[in-house]
Amino acid sequence: VLDRFRGRWPESLPIRPLDPGVWSGQKPTFREARPAIIDAAAGRAATRPSGNWFVLAASAAVRPDRPYGARVAGAEIVAWRDSDGTLLAGPGGCPHLGAPLAEGRVDSGRLLCRWHGLTLDRSGGFGWRPLPSFDDGVLVWVRLDAVGGEAALPAPVLPARPDPETSIAAVATMPGTCEPVDIVANRLDPWHGAWFHPYSFARLRVVHAPPRREVSEADDRFVVDVTFRLSKRMGVPVRAEFRCPEPRTVVMRIIEGEGRGSVVETHATPLGAGADGRARTAVTEAVIATSERPGFARAGRAAGVLRPLMRWGAARLWRDDLAYAERRYALRNGLV
Numbered sequence: 570v571l572d573r574f575r576g577r578w579p580e581s582l583p584i585r586p587l588d589p590g591v592w593s594g595q596k597p598t599f600r601e602a603r604p605a606i607i608d609a610a611a612g613r614a615a616t617r618p619s620g621n622w623f624v625l626a627a628s629a630a631v632r633p634d635r636p637y638g639a640r641v642a643g644a645e646i647v648a649w650r651d652s653d654g655t656l657l658a659g660p661g662g663c664p665h666l667g668a669p670l671a672e673g674r675v676d677s678g679r680l681l682c683r684w685h686g687l688t689l690d691r692s693g694g695f696g697w698r699p700l701p702s703f704d705d706g707v708l709v710w711v712r713l714d715a716v717g718g719e720a721a722l723p724a725p726v727l728p729a730r731p732d733p734e735t736s737i738a739a740v741a742t743m744p745g746t747c748e749p750v751d752i753v754a755n756r757l758d759p760w761h762g763a764w765f766h767p768y769s770f771a772r773l774r775v776v777h778a779p780p781r782r783e784v785s786e787a788d789d790r791f792v793v794d795v796t797f798r799l800s801k802r803m804g805v806p807v808r809a810e811f812r813c814p815e816p817r818t819v820v821m822r823i824i825e826g827e828g829r830g831s832v833v834e835t836h837a838t839p840l841g842a843g844a845d846g847r848a849r850t851a852v853t854e855a856v857i858a859t860s861e862r863p864g865f866a867r868a869g870r871a872a873g874v875l876r877p878l879m880r881w882g883a884a885r886l887w888r889d890d891l892a893y894a895e896r897r898y899a900l901r902n903g904l905v
């Protein structure tokens with residue numbers, strides 16, 4: 570039935586019919602996907618300043634009624650909210666006898682240790698001091714100067730985002746056995762999209778990659794024409810751009826098509842070594858979707874055509890990209 574309509578499909582409809590095609594019939598991309606281009610882009614990202622800021626969690630995960638525990642580069646971190654909602658974060662071990670503060674209780678904005686009732690607040694206590702922390706409304710960050718080793722910045726380097734009034738955000742996190750650079754390098758290989766994730770992407774074409782030498786800031790991006798699959802025979806074509814604003818963040822921004830201005834931010838946070846001695850990294854993916862369609866944000870959830878974008882964090886896409894990053898890490902370290 571769709572085939573009959575394909576020739577006269579209304580241009581204004583964001584959903585387009587899609588030739589289901591055959592996976593093996595796609596144009597191979599391995600010649601274009603030069604390892605040197607990907608590595609150089611990841612290398613340039615690594616040299617940008619982060620100001621020693623690390624993504625800790627989704628903003629919504631740090632609550633006023635209980636502490637949130639995490640690990641960043643081997644350091645235990647605890648975070649909670651003061652009675653006025655202010656984010657507080659600091660070392661995760663109690664300054665008395667080292668109890669895990671993440672298992673404590675929050676009472677009127679103060680964190681109480683479960684072992685002997687030591688109380689911590691924004692002014693610290695017993696030698697414990699809060700760390701610089703930042704809540705950008707979608708994610709919370711912590712600044713670890715000893716881990717980052719760069720010049721500290723007063724706030725994290727944030728990508729431009731759509732207006733929160735007219736957008737909706739969803740955050741998902743998953744740990745993997747790799748380093749942040751492996752996560753970044755995976756996202757800076759746009760050529761794998763339709764081959765490796767055929768259930769999500771179709772008709773992918775890389776229309777711009779950074780040149781091999783003398784890369785200007787404006788050129789340091791990948792631009793991709795791709796169709797987000799809704800089903801086997803339907804999809805939403807968009808043009809998307811990938812950039813790294815700082816060493817552990819890759820931002821995909823829809824620059825043309827439905828959902829223009831929406832971003833998918835991928836943040837990699839080193840967790841430290843696992844019991845096997847191999848590196849662990851948390852991937853935090855924030856999808857911030859916007860639409861020029863009236864009532865989009867009020868509808869409270871991404872309806873219709875933005876569904877595939879909101880499902881970016883869907884388990885399968887995640888698992889596959891993490892497997893790619895883990896494989897890259899294993900290859901780099903002679904573990905295969």
Ligand code: FES
Nearest residue numbers: 663665666682685
């Ligand atoms: S260990 Fe926390 S109060 Fe004693």
Ligand SMILES: [Fe+2]
Nearest residue numbers: 761762766890
């Ligand atoms: Fe991918």
